[in-house]
Amino acid sequence: MATEILMPALSPTMEEGTLAKWLVKEGDTVASGDIMAEIETDKATMEFEAVDEGVIGKILIAEGTEGVKVNTPIAVLLEDGESADDVADAKPAAAQTDTDEPAAAAPAAAVPVKPKVVEEALPEGTKMKTQTVREALRDAMAEEMRIDEDVYLMGEEVAEYQGAYKVSQGLLDEFGAKRVIDTPITEHGFTGIAVGAAFGGLKPIVEFMTFNFAMQAIDQIINSAAKTLYMSGGQMGAPMVFRGPNGAAARVGAQHSQDYAAWYASIPGLKVVQPYSAADAKGLLKSAIRDPNPVVFLENEILYGQTFEVPDMDDYTVPLGKARIWREGDDITLVSFGIGMKYALEAADKLAAEGVAAEVIDLRTIRPMDHDTVIESVKKTNRCVTIEEGFPVCSIGNHLSAVLMEQAFDYLDAPVINCTGKDVPMPYAANLEKLALVTTDEVIEAANKVLYR
Amino acid sequence: MHFGTFCGKNSLTLNYLTNGVFMAAKKPKQANVSKDDLLHYYREMLLIRRFEEKAGQLYGMGLIGGFCHLYIGQEAVVVGLEAAAEEGDKRVTSYRDHGHMLACGMDPKGVMAELTGREGGYSKGKGGSMHMFSKEKHFYGGHGIVGAQVPIGAGLAFADKYKGNGRVSFAYFGDGAANQGQVYETFNMAALWELPVIFVIENNQYAMGTSQQRSTSSAEIWERGKAFGIPGEAVDGMDVLAVREAGEKAVAHCRAGKGPYILEVKTYRYRGHSMSDPAKYRTREEVQKMREERDCIERVREMLLTGKHASEDELKAIDKDIKAIVNEAAEFSKESPEPDVSELYTDIYADEIPQEVA
Secondary structure (H helix, E strand, O other): OOEEEEOOOOOOOOOEEEEEEEOOOOOOEEOOOOEEEEEEOOOOEEEEEOOOOEEEEEEOOOOOEEEEEOOOEEEEEEOOOOOHHHHOOOOOOOOOOOOOOOOOOOOOOOOOOOOEEOOOOOOOOOOEEEEEHHHHHHHHHHHHHHHOOOEEEEEOOOOOOOOOOOOOOOHHHHHOOOOEEEOOOOHHHHHHHHHHHHHOOOEEEEEOOOOOHHHHHHHHHHHHHHOHHHHOOOOOOOOEEEEEEOOOOOOOOHHHOOOOHHHHHOOOOOEEEOOOOHHHHHHHHHHHHHOOOEEEEEEOHHHHOOEEEEEOOOOOOOOOOOOEEEEEOOOEEEEEOOOHHHHHHHHHHHHHHOOOOEEEEEOOEEEOOOHHHHHHHHHHHOOEEEEOOOOOOOOHHHHHHHHHHHHHHHHOOOOOEEEOOOOOOOOOOHHHHHHHOOOHHHHHHHHHHHOOO | OOHHHHHHOOOHHHHHHHHOHHHHHOOOOHHHOOHHHHHHHHHHHHHHHHHHHHHHHHHHOOOOOOOOOOOOOOHHHHHHHHHHOOOOOEEEEOOOOHHHHHHOOOOHHHHHHHHOOOOOOOOOOOOOOOOOOEOOOOEEEEOOOOOOHHHHHHHHHHHHHHHOOOOOEEEEEEOOHHHOHHHHHHHHHHHHOOOOEEEEEEEOOEEOOEEHHHHOOOOOHHHHHHHHOOOEEEEEOOOHHHHHHHHHHHHHHHHOOOOOEEEEEEOOOOOOOOOOOOOOOOOHHHHHHHHHHHOHHHHHHHHHHHOOOOOHHHHHHHHHHHHHHHHHHHHHHHHOOOOOHHHHHOOOOOOOOOOOOO
């Protein structure tokens, strides 16, 4: 029986890819292990092998097609004795496209409001370019390394492999092995070496393959990097950046899926950044590299491949410690950061359709936290929901709730609700993983609750 | 397994220290040392000892709080190695750090005032005994986490190599820290990247209260460097000249760009691990024997006298000088005011951002 060859998932976060090249043509016989095609994922170009033997009956997706969803049939494999005619009715499947879920039916009386999107204030005439978060982070490092010889990058696979998530792509070629340094797999050790290098006058960027592995090095980050300026009476500190993906990726289980924002945010002496958009990723990373303090820069693997508009400027920076208002609204304040912003913005869209104008704030920097922007917003809306992927106990939302209770108590018309990841280690099963993460629906539900709807 | 057999293979370490076997085997040539050098080492070691005795006193009076780890007995290690260092070389060590600070030229007044937690201390009273630094003297701490200073020391060397300035770094740690994983992570990278760092293992025989025999699988800790291709040697740490000689060799190795070097300096601390340690894990006789037979200061004193480099009176004058310096430091440390309350919220960030207020 003819079998369909499907577009493969070649990384944990791959949802679609480019069918770059067919290495077989219709009528060719393939054996298990033969390379049939080259497929570009968000991270790399991978070779795609045949797992069964047979004859290529039909190629359904032409080479060069972009945006082919995982599991889309891309070819048909015939067994002995079958002919291509047998599969004549196998339709060349167009790449599947996402269909948005229908928006929840708005209450009859609700009049949709138009979201008031807030544009960033940029110099007049600033051109924008479309970039992935990954490219924006790379450009930030490259730009800072060009202007400051003391900035260097070290971590696992950052140089010759071009970055485990391809964030450091091209940096080795431009800056050489002295400044782009592959380390052994030894987080505690190389983090300590980087702290020493910072004491010695350099400005290291330490890439953790993921922040889960930084737990091996957390003593050096906190006890050595964060506290030395204080312990030395201001004589010496550690101007450096610790960066890498943080939080859940996709289906990588409990030990590889944790958001550390609240852990690091509790440490005086550290600054903590967690960007959402590519523009912020770039502008904040440049500021973090220039900052005279140790900065923990929490990225997100799922966001790496997402595209945003980035100002096309010679030196685009975003100050640390300043939140960004993405949407203005008078009815409720949604506060988030990092990938949580995805749910906050989606929820704001759906709420708008139901006539609720949500103000959406991206904290961007977790420490020092821009309380003022949140408080000012809550003074206007009188209601607040926080959204993050981290665990619920001692979360960033818990902290913000306390700040609002202390400083804006009289303005609150409802308790603040914290939407967080669930209080469980991340499960592997796809359905359970979905349940463990915060969802847009939960944000809407929380919003309705504080709006007493 | 019988315990005696169990620990038999490295019980030699202490024996050769107490019996002086080591010294007999590697007796340094006295001819190589000038009168001025000997007098200098004598002064330096005596300063550390008297300073530490005074610190112990102030601790007893409640003027020094928290943990306080005295260096008495180990003075030859830092004085010998500082004699091998050049201006601009860097050093980093653990929490038993007072000796290192005095030996690299930091002001005894500032060190003592930090011990008492006063404004005039090196860290304005905010670091304490275990956390002190001097950018000016290239002293990078003073670290309270056992072993954490080892990769930091290699990182200082990394920065020097990056800048190509020809400096070397001394990363001091104890026999206890030598069992921390990050030490070996660091050995690997230091060797791989040929960093100009000297790993100084101050083997004082006890990791807090646990003897080397009971904590460490190898009798010769420096030999662990062989697994990484790092050369090294054991040194009699009760002999300042032996330490200097080994230090010079190590410094030359590093400065020539040949990568790291390990010195395992066999030494002995006379006092407990910290001020609150009754030291029940060793006999009074063991300590007494070391003091009487191997004391590093006595040894130099004898050399000075037998070599007719100095008279009893001259040495007495030095003792008096040192006592005055230490008394002055103690007075300063009592008179210096406590830090202003505003200091609570300074030096947390280099750009002084507002703190969370509870």
